[in-house]
Amino acid sequence: MHDVIVVGAGSSGCAIAARASEDPNRTVLLLEAGPDYSDLSTLPFDLTNGHNNSYTAHDWKFAHNPTRQREVRFPRGRVTGGSSAVNTAIALRGMPEDFEEWAELSLPEWGWRGVLPAYRRLERDLDFGERDYHGDAGPITIRRYPPSEMSLQHLSFLEAARSLGYPDCPDANDPDGWGAGPQPMNKLGQLRVSCAVGYLAPARVRKNLTIRPETTVLRVLAESGRCTGVEVRNRDGSVEELRAKLVVLSAGAIMTPAILMRSGLGPKEQLERHSIPVVRHMPGVGQNLSDHPALSVTMKPKDPSIIDHDMPIIQTILRYTAEGSDKRNDLQIEMLSFSGKRDQPQFAIAGVLEYQHGRGELVLASADPDAAPVIHQQFCEDETDLKRLVGCYRDVLRFARTKPISDMVENIDFPRGGNPTDDEIAGLVRRFAGSGYHPCGTAKMGVASDDMAVVDQHGRCHGLDGLAVADASIMPFVPRANTNLTAIMIGEKVGEWLRTRPAIYGL
Ligand SMILES: Cc1cc2nc3c(=O)[nH]c(=O)nc-3n(C[C@H](O)[C@H](O)[C@H](O)COP(=O)(O)OP(=O)(O)OC[C@H]3O[C@@H](n4cnc5c(N)ncnc54)[C@H](O)[C@@H]3O)c2cc1C
Incomplete structure (x- = not known):
């Protein structure tokens, strides 16, 4: 009998297993469906290469419907490190207001003051570590590209942002910041500092921590409400x-x-449809799916030699607020150094909706543990979402037409013609909006009186003792930032509670 079993060695799971096992008297078993590379020198290239995502070699092979008309691949990491081991290594924090909104749902532990210490604890910020809102001694190393390391595309992006009137933002993780600047990234050179690298590597020597890869959890066992x-x-x-x-x-x-x-x-009806015995009717499981809808402008460069698929895909970011919006930094614009296939030189600029009002859902296709769930995102069916992403896309097109970017462009490949009306953009968004790969909210935190809440603010499952959930699924909604750092922050908080206040979890 173990004290704690952690299911899934991803962004949150690695942090939880590492923090909980800091108490040598607590036995922790970390189960992972994918492989484990215990010796970092054996890490395959797709996992060390933080310059681009790894899409297929360590993946679950899921698909989703971002909009009603389309089904496309939906990558998720299947390896120790989870999605942090395959992602773009963008290390961005949510906005303080995101967490104040979480706290307003009667989740006081998750207000900005509650989450900031965990954000600080997880990072070693090489550029701004001395600032009081940063950390300089955590397991995840973060740095930003200086101009001397930036490609022409990213230098041009920053110059265009300046001429369009956006302020410089040297630290996109400054809680008061907005504007354009270098993207904070959890990379050292080309090495992606995943949670397997940052958290597991130093913890795996502990006798009280067992990591068991290639072990797939089929279900949790329940007896008499426990x-x-x-x-x-x-x-x-x-x-x-x-x-x-x-x-x-x-x-x-x-x-x-x-x-x-x-x-x-x-949800009882869904379980009955698949002949799964109902242990507890929990209507919120799989609902409230939240993500970041996005759409890119893709361009053919005049000089194809500027496109190099082996260079970092991301180096810069613009965080800003939609016209008339009361949600600060609810939009992002990102330059992508390259896009599409290697033999067709192309680069792109993406507009991303960071504060989503609409919600999708995830349902079981069958009771078979090997069957992928069905994921309907329903992007931009909410009118507020649609309006803001249309405005953001208009701003992206403005970037494409501004020097020095416009000087680099032979022609705009998408959207065809390069000069759509707002109605035409709305049509494109409704049809082609894609995912930032940031799903969350499918087992949300909330008080017991909220029927749709699955866990309480400590991640404890409502109505079943001995079970907790701690990962991106407990976020009540997607924060205004790429989700990896927030998933790690959740792992930090729950891991720290397990170490310092185990009685919360009946230990
Ligand atoms: C291609 C891609 C690019 C991304 N880029 C960025 C980025 O640049 N910056 C950013 O902030 N976010 C990014 N994200 C999102 C970010 O990585 C995720 O939000 C975050 O990693 C989620 O953490 P998690 O702990 O909730 O889940 P995961 O990290 O996905 O971990 C879940 C783990 O559980 C394991 N598991 C699942 N089912 C079972 C089972 N039945 N039995 C045993 N183990 C199981 C999985 O294999 C996996 O290891 C990206 C995601 C992807 C896929």
Whole structure:
């Protein structure tokens, strides 16, 4: 019997396992469906290469419907480090107001003052570590590209931003900041500092921490209103039950709700449809799916030699607020050094909606643990979302037409003609908006009186002792930033509670 089983060695799970096992008297078992590279010198190139995402080699092979008309691939990391091991390594924090909104949902632990210490603890900011809102001794190293390391595309982006009147923002993680500047990134040179690198590497020597890769959790086990452990499928195909005093689900915003539902914890009608015995009717599981809809302008350069797929794809960012919006920094614009296929030189600028009002949902396709869930995002069906992303896309087109970017462009490949009306942009957004790959909210935190809440503010499952959830799925809604740092911050908070206040979890 273990004290704690953590399901999923992703952004949150690695932080939880590492923090909880800092108490040598607490045994922690970390289960991961994907492989583990315990010796960092054996990490495959797609995992070390922080210059671009790894899309297929360590992936769950999910698909989603970003809009009603389309089904496209939806990458999620399947390896120790989880999605932090395959992502773009953008290290951006949510806005203080995001967390004040979480706190207003009667979740006082999650106000800005509650989350800032965890954001500080997780990072080693090489540029601004001495500032009181930053950390300089955490496991995740963060730095920004200086102009001397930036490609022509990114230098041009910053110059265009200046001439369009946006202020310089040297630190996009300054809680009061906005404007254009270098993107904070959890990279050292080309190395992506994933949570496997930052958290697991130094913790794996501990005798009280066991990491078990290639072990897929099929469901959590419940007896008399209490979670008693998990059922797993091992590498050799054998099925086994593992017991623990506490199970923490950190399988991410797609697999956590799927595991809950297959365990009988979910919307009753859905469970009955798949003949899954209902342990507890939880209508919120799989609902409230939140993400960052985005759409790019793609351009063919006059000089194809500026496109190099081996260079960093991201180096800069513009954080700003939509016209008339009361949500600060609810939009992002990002230059992508390259896009599309290697043999067709192209670069792009993406407009991203950071504060989403609309919601999608995730439902089970079947009770089979190997069947991918069905993911409907329903992007920009909400009129406020649509209006702000249309405005953002108009701003992206303005960038494409501003020197020195315009001097680099032979022609705009998408949208065709390069000069759409707002109605035409709305049509493009409704049809082609894609995901920032930031799903969250599918097992949201909330008070017990909220029918749609799945866990309380400590991540404890409503109505089932011995089970907690801690990953992107518990976010009540997507923060105004790429979600990796916030998922790690959640792991930091829950891991720290496990270490310092274990009684919260019955330990
Ligand atoms: C391609 C891509 C690019 C991205 N780029 C960025 C970026 O640049 N910056 C940023 O901030 N965010 C980015 N994100 C999003 C960010 O990485 C995620 O929000 C974050 O990693 C989510 O953390 P998590 O702990 O919730 O889930 P994950 O990190 O996905 O971890 C879940 C873990 O659980 C494991 N698991 C799942 N099911 C089971 C099971 N049944 N049994 C055992 N193990 C299981 C998975 O294999 C995985 O390791 C990106 C994501 C992707 C996919």
